[in-house]
Amino acid sequence: MIEVSGLTKRFRDRTAVLDLSFSIGRGEVVGLLGPNGAGKTTTLRLLTGYLPATSGTVRVAGFDVFEEPRQARRHIGYLPEVPPLYDAMTVRRQLRFAAELKGLGRALLPAEVDRVAGLTGVTEVLDRLTSNLSKGFRQRVGIAQALVGDPDVLVLDEPTVGLDPIQIREVRDLVRTLGGRHTVILSSHLLPEVAMTCSKVLVLNAGRLVDFDTLDGLIARHLPGRKVTLDDIAFLEEIFGKLVTPA
């Protein structure tokens, strides 16, 4: 569903992402993990075609995001680092606007707004102004926007950042339910989040892909012989430390 090959992005003399290649199959939920400045946001912007690459290709649902951006974007829902919410709009208007931008016909708009609001638990705030929402609800509205049009691929940049522990759990549960039907790639600094939500982990360090595997695969290779459960997040901290610290 997502195929990345030789992807590189330079900003003047700074290389943000260097020669990334990986593919993600339909219905997988992949966590993009890395320290500050590792290139997570840049990678997600490249995947959505929001930012042009210096070199390399990205195909989503078979379309090249740089050569065929309109077709590719029809298959992508994107929650950027800061959700694009217009404070003067109600949530309903906001979601309707997102659906219009996705090219949905007028007749389909009310049902689509109700559908994504139901999925993300924002039905009760549909007629409130987005400026009056709590951070948790703003984030849910951002995810609802990404879900408009039922895209195959969801790209979520730090979906739980700034939320309290209860909101984090709610958003995490929501993301988990989206896997299978949608292919999801999300970025996070939070190791537990990735362990609890994702079927695979892609680790970036200084713009390079340093590992990409299932949690079981990471444990087997980096902590051989160690008995760990997924409730024990210390194991991922240890693997992460091995991967992002220069030898």
Ligand code: ATP
């Ligand atoms: P964080 O976890 O702090 O959000 P990140 O892993 O998302 O970090 P990026 O924001 O992708 O990392 O940044 C990767 C590198 O590219 C950093 O060194 C950053 O300073 C640089 N960078 C990102 N965007 C730009 C830009 N528009 N112009 C110049 N440099 C940039």
